[in-house]
Amino acid sequence: MTEHAHDSHDDHHGLGHVLPVKLLAGVLGALIFLTLLTVLTGTTYLYGFDLAVALLIATTKATLVCVIFMHLKWDKGFHAFAFIGSVLFVGVFLAYTLTDTKQYQDQIRDYAADTAIDSPFAQPLPDPPADHHHAAGEEHAAGEEHAEGDEDNH
Template sequence: MADHSHSHDDHPPFNHPAPIPLLIGVFLALVFLTILTLVTSDIELAQFAFPIAMVIATAKAALVCAFFMHMFWDKSFNVLFFLSSLLFVTLFIGMTLLDTGQYQDDIDSFPREPEATPVVAEQ
């Protein structure tokens, strides 16, 4: 990291401050992406709306991870562990999803609780 903004000589090897201009740049990029996702949500994109929103969210998440969370400078072992959790979340969602379609009709035809307790909003 040649571009430490305040490189002190007394920094031990495990101390890598991220350059401030970079952090601010990342923040601005994140704000830009937030506005972008808002704008795209207003346009009629049919089936593409959801993937686009997710791609933007993932780009934001990647920026936060890489720079705010110092993953870019971190030990690869830590990064590996963290990212592997996503693999397990995918597995969890994927396998459950494969299954639950089968019996949705049974759930839909199950007799519902007839009357929900009416909740009267106080005014």
């Protein structure tokens, strides 16, 4: 089979499809470009479209990985069908759960407000204990208000 080794454009080489290096490198370049783009868009104010833009870029990257790196373009259609099917079912899972959880937010907030007084966070967060940089004794006479959780001083 060695003579085939130099034939990178052979579409039906043995069992699978051999991808040309240029295509793979091009996809890598596009993926890195889209990563930089998403960092840029993710750190600027986009008038409430941040999540939509971030998801659009991520979906474009995922599509490139699936179609090229994972050979779906040249693979059996059934594999793409099954994989896209799983993503659609995640969409169903997400949509139903989101609409459902929206129904209960008021009750959850009411319950949380009623029980808030039992939480240590009902009080303003206490100041951190003064720390004398690994001094031997943790029981220093700083006179700070020590809150619960202080027994975990290590």
